[in-house]
Amino acid sequence: MENKYSKKQLMELYETMYKMRRFEEEVFEFYKKGMMPGLAHLYLGEEAIATGVCAALQEDDYIGSTHRGHGHLVARGARIDKMMAEILGKEDGYSRGKGGSMHIMAMDKGILGANGIVGGEIPIATGAAYAAKYRGTDQVAVSFMGDSATNEGTFHESINMAAAWNLPVVYVIENNLYGISVDIRDVTNTLNLADRAIGYGIPGVVVDGMDVFAVHKVTEEAVERARSGHGPTLIECKTYRWQGHHVGDPATYRERKDPNEKTIWMEKCPLRSFRSVLLDSKITEKELVKLEAEVDKEVEAAVQFAIDSPYPDPAEAYKDVYTDM
Amino acid sequence: MREILYRDAICEALDEEMERDGNVLLLGEDVGFLGGNFKTSVGLFEKYGDLRVKDTPISEAGFVGMGTGMALTGLRPVIELMFSDFLLVAADQIINNAAKIRYMSGGQVTVPMVIRTPIGGGRSSAAQHSQSMQAMVAQFPGMKVVVPSNAQEAKGLLKTAIRDDNPVIFFEHKMEYSNKYMIDDVVEPIPFGKARIAREGRDVTIVATSSMVMKSEKAAEELEKQGISCEVIDLRTIVPLDREVIVESVKKTGRLLVVDEAHVRCGIGAEIGADVMDDVFYYLDAPVGRIGTPNVPLPFSPALEFPVIPSTEKIIAKVNQMMK
Numbered sequence: 001m002e003n004k005y006s007k008k009q010l011m012e013l014y015e016t017m018y019k020m021r022r023f024e025e026e027v028f029e030f031y032k033k034g035m036m037p038g039l040a041h042l043y044l045g046e047e048a049i050a051t052g053v054c055a056a057l058q059e060d061d062y063i064g065s066t067h068r069g070h071g072h073l074v075a076r077g078a079r080i081d082k083m084m085a086e087i088l089g090k091e092d093g094y095s096r097g098k099g100g101s102m103h104i105m106a107m108d109k110g111i112l113g114a115n116g117i118v119g120g121e122i123p124i125a126t127g128a129a130y131a132a133k134y135r136g137t138d139q140v141a142v143s144f145m146g147d148s149a150t151n152e153g154t155f156h157e158s159i160n161m162a163a164a165w166n167l168p169v170v171y172v173i174e175n176n177l178y179g180i181s182v183d184i185r186d187v188t189n190t191l192n193l194a195d196r197a198i199g200y201g202i203p204g205v206v207v208d209g210m211d212v213f214a215v216h217k218v219t220e221e222a223v224e225r226a227r228s229g230h231g232p233t234l235i236e237c238k239t240y241r242w243q244g245h246h247v248g249d250p251a252t253y254r255e256r257k258d259p260n261e262k263t264i265w266m267e268k269c270p271l272r273s274f275r276s277v278l279l280d281s282k283i284t285e286k287e288l289v290k291l292e293a294e295v296d297k298e299v300e301a302a303v304q305f306a307i308d309s310p311y312p313d314p315a316e317a318y319k320d321v322y323t324d325m
Numbered sequence: 326m327r328e329i330l331y332r333d334a335i336c337e338a339l340d341e342e343m344e345r346d347g348n349v350l351l352l353g354e355d356v357g358f359l360g361g362n363f364k365t366s367v368g369l370f371e372k373y374g375d376l377r378v379k380d381t382p383i384s385e386a387g388f389v390g391m392g393t394g395m396a397l398t399g400l401r402p403v404i405e406l407m408f409s410d411f412l413l414v415a416a417d418q419i420i421n422n423a424a425k426i427r428y429m430s431g432g433q434v435t436v437p438m439v440i441r442t443p444i445g446g447g448r449s450s451a452a453q454h455s456q457s458m459q460a461m462v463a464q465f466p467g468m469k470v471v472v473p474s475n476a477q478e479a480k481g482l483l484k485t486a487i488r489d490d491n492p493v494i495f496f497e498h499k500m501e502y503s504n505k506y507m508i509d510d511v512v513e514p515i516p517f518g519k520a521r522i523a524r525e526g527r528d529v530t531i532v533a534t535s536s537m538v539m540k541s542e543k544a545a546e547e548l549e550k551q552g553i554s555c556e557v558i559d560l561r562t563i564v565p566l567d568r569e570v571i572v573e574s575v576k577k578t579g580r581l582l583v584v585d586e587a588h589v590r591c592g593i594g595a596e597i598g599a600d601v602m603d604d605v606f607y608y609l610d611a612p613v614g615r616i617g618t619p620n621v622p623l624p625f626s627p628a629l630e631f632p633v634i635p636s637t638e639k640i641i642a643k644v645n646q647m648m649k
Contacts, residue, residue, distance in 0.1 A: 127392060127394020324491070
């Protein structure tokens with residue numbers, strides 16, 4: 001599979017994935033040191049999904065993101081220093097401290113917003129797809145969501161309309177099995193969530209969310225289908241979050257049924273498996289180490305940028321409520 | 326001047342704005358082929374086509390959320406919710422999303438979306454099709470809240486709403502749709518936040534919204550015969566609020582009555598009364614009065630419904646009480 005990629009493409013995919021991993025590790029550090037206001041929902045373990053999906057997109061495509069959205073932003077090329085500053089509630093953050101981890105938005109990268117309401121962004125991304133169709137552009141919207149969002153009404157309403165009107169949108173479920181503590185298998189009588197696509201008359205695809213090549217391949221097909229006017233696709237990526245629902249959640253609930261569950265999934269680490277595939281192909285250990293060192297440096301700079309950025313003036317709270325009042 | 330139905334004035338505003346700006350489109354239940362449940366978009370489907378005048382499934386949260394996505398990406402959607410009661414079905418998309426996205430983004434984006442929806446009782450539509458949601462919506466920052474009175478006002482304010490870069494909740498009164506009004510041949514957009522003095526007076530200031538403006542004008546005519554002179558202020562918009570016009574009027578009259586059809590509890594009357602008090606306290610000759618729907622759901626039977634809806638008679642009685 002990896003043979004269809006150029007060396008440059010492979011290095012870019014790895015850089016994105018590694019950056020996500022390092023970014024989230026530093027966010028976790030901020031939390032542990034008590035430097036972060038509020039909480040964050042870490043993307044650790046799910047990196048192959050955002051990387052594979054966003055690699056299939058054009059510059060002017062849109063994505064709708066979720067509360068677990070840092071990875072999506074990194075994959076779209078958002079500035080990690082401004083992301084980090086936002087997570088610390090600083091003036092130089094994307095929203096000047098008014099959004100925080102759950103609401104980072106980078107409209108210049110086509111990011112319609114991370115969203116603190118489960119299922120909240122699904123109709124919004126669908127509306128962006130409608131706008132693309134209305135304007136007659138070839139843009140596509142991707143709507144990321146967790147497994148639990150598939151039980152929200154907006155999931156049904158949005159996909160139903162997108163299917164009825166052949167909208168250029170791709171729905172990507174990141175099925176990490178849990179909605180906070182609740183096991184999706186205990187509250188949903190569908191083994192594969194992608195099977196729900198049948199009810200809407202659209203293709204549904206299940207893919208290994210730990211395999212960046214597999215995710216990229218199915219997304220390319222779905223994006224091509226959307227771009228060519230054939231409507232939406234529902235992709236379910238099977239994945240796992242290394243940490244709890246948010247930083248500080250020990251996630252002991254996951255040991256109830258299988259004490260080894262986390263270990264089994266961590267053995268499928270998307271970064272480690274991708275790295276070994278790269279080493280088996282055209283790329284050397286030395287090249288990867290060099291790339292990793294560069295990313296480490298960029299992430300360290302982002303951390304320092306966030307620490308150095310001042311807190312916003314209290315008057316900032318009153319800005320941007322309206323455009324003109 | 327010419328005569329027009331209120332519903333046709335709405336339709337004209339939509340038509341003129343769609344003709345003016347290709348980014349304006351209309352979505353909602355039955356807005357297309359049927360021309361709207363209250364016939365406010367008759368002919369637009371035929372004129373602008375299926376992509377631009379879109380009949381949606383009954384998925385309020387879904388198509389309101391889609392409106393937000395369209396607005397974020399450069400369109401100016403007008404969404405029709407068939408009854409304002411259905412705002413609650415889409416409340417998360419309106420209040421948690423549309424109203425807050427600009428703020429949460431630190432001003433990176435705008436959400437130029439209008440949600441048009443009818444309020445009010447009087448049609449035996451009972452508890453889930455008769456509510457007036459303007460007070461509830463006004464509680465949340467991020468939206469403008471418009472409560473037009475007659476056809477001229479509805480047309481001018483709707484044009485402004487469509488050109489506004491913020492989410493606007495535009496409340497039409499369902500008992501007005503079939504009423505005839507005189508209207509200017511050309512209606513220009515009416516700025517938000519500028520209340521209209523519908524009738525000048527000396528003794529009592531009546532601040533009213535939507536249909537209550539016309540009921541207050543009728544009450545003022547009757548009261549004039551009794552020698553009581555009422556100033557009637559058509560509020561036009563609850564957010565932004567034209568505080569100055571109210572304060573200046575109350576300083577002159579010494580009495581303030583607020584008439585809005587939403588429930589009295591935590592309503593527009595309580596809000597305006599408290600808001601202006603800092604400036605009018607020493608000018609008042611009577612406590613601030615408020616008339617709204619009592620704190621009961623809207624009942625079905627006309628025998629029950631009409632007694633709870635604010636009426637001209639109730640306004641007259643309240644003014645008389647305030648004049649004692």
